[in-house]
Amino acid sequence: MRPDIYCRQIGGGFIQLSNRQETIISIVQDNQPITSSEIGKRLGLTRATIRPDLAILTMSGILDARPKVGYIYLGRPDIDIVSDKISSIKVKEIMSVPVVMEEDKSIYDAAVYMFTEDVGSIFITQDGYLSGVISRKDLLRSAMGRMNLNNTPVGMIMTRMPKVVVILESESILKAAIQMIEHEIDSLPVVENVEGKDRNYKVTGRITKTNITRMFVELGTNI
DSSP: OOHHHHEEEETTEEEEOOHHHHHHHHHHHHHOSBOHHHHHHHHTOOHHHHHHHHHHHHHTTSEEEETTTEEEEOOSOSSOHHHHHHHHOBHHHHOBOOOEEETTSBHHHHHHHHHHHTOSEEEEEETTEEEEEEEHHHHHHHHHTTOOTTTSBGGGTSEETTSSOOEETTSBHHHHHHHHHHHTOSEEEEEEEOTTSTTOEEEEEEEEHHHHHHHHHHHHOOO
């Protein structure tokens, strides 16, 4: 087994590939360009089954996915393709619609809104500017504390600015992922600075772990 197939250098370290991933590499080398459907047929597996493997091999730079052409084998590139690809993707390219409400709304309203929108947090605004964020944990703590959920505004229990971690549309998705990991949160408000106003932000979007996971899958399965 050739070492550049079994182990892959990324930056200063290595990743170990599974037997199936090694087999996929061999299939691509012998039949390139080849589509994911054709690779699946040769393995006796569905396209969905090998999707994570193709995502890993593409993001590690071993394979390249070319739309309407197929996968090709790149071998060992001179640069770190993973870092290059991810760093080039901006937050605005994959962000979703924000879930926002005013801070004078009740905790009960926030709970209902969070349930109907199926999200883990809501961005809170005051006069149109980001003033805080409320999470499921905040709602749970308020319920356990026997607060009057109907009469207590979300502003009483939310995490307030400037403690809210934010990201700009123009920043990289890599920075967003690092911030979520460092602060152990599931989402970030995407904001824009309001000229002439210090730390006053307008919420323009939302970036979540789901957004980032979907991005990785799409990068590996864009054929």
